[in-house]
Amino acid sequence: MTVSTAAKIAYDDVEVGTELPAQTFNVTRATLVQYAGASGDFNPIHWNEKFAKEVGLPDVIAHGMFTMAEAIRVVTDWVGDPGAVVEYGVRFTKPVVVPNDDKGAVIEVSGKVAAKLDDNRVRVDLTATSGGQKVLGMSRAVVQLA
Numbered sequence: 001m002t003v004s005t006a007a008k009i010a011y012d013d014v015e016v017g018t019e020l021p022a023q024t025f026n027v028t029r030a031t032l033v034q035y036a037g038a039s040g041d042f043n044p045i046h047w048n049e050k051f052a053k054e055v056g057l058p059d060v061i062a063h064g065m066f067t068m069a070e071a072i073r074v075v076t077d078w079v080g081d082p083g084a085v086v087e088y089g090v091r092f093t094k095p096v097v098v099p100n101d102d103k104g105a106v107i108e109v110s111g112k113v114a115a116k117l118d119d120n121r122v123r124v125d126l127t128a129t130s131g132g133q134k135v136l137g138m139s140r141a142v143v144q145l146a
């Protein structure tokens, strides 16, 4: 299901290879505590440094679902329609390590149109990196355009 409202990007104005405006966002430890409360995912790898290190992680890591949700904003901001994403899948390739400072983890997200589909839809492939590592792989969304 999609709840499409007001896409500002027209299918006819987009080509395979069209690049979306890239975005950078920060994830802090405070954000992770808020996300844990909202989602109910209280896995201590997301907020307890000692626990995270005991299970072999370099430090506290961001919730995968949160990273995924933040990354897709590159698409919805581009289209101008929060309901434009019809399908979305990712592979979690590396953890997003969140240091205990004001900046937290910095995640850079870019995207480009990879295919034009039927019904004014396109496939967008996304790349998300943090600390020089690709954190989301195979990240692709089917997007409804005007």
Ligand SMILES: CC(=O)OP(=O)(O)O
Pocket (backbone or CB within 6 Å): 041, 062, 063, 064, 065, 066, 092
């Ligand atoms: C990969 C994944 O779903 O991670 P999380 O449960 O932390 O959101």
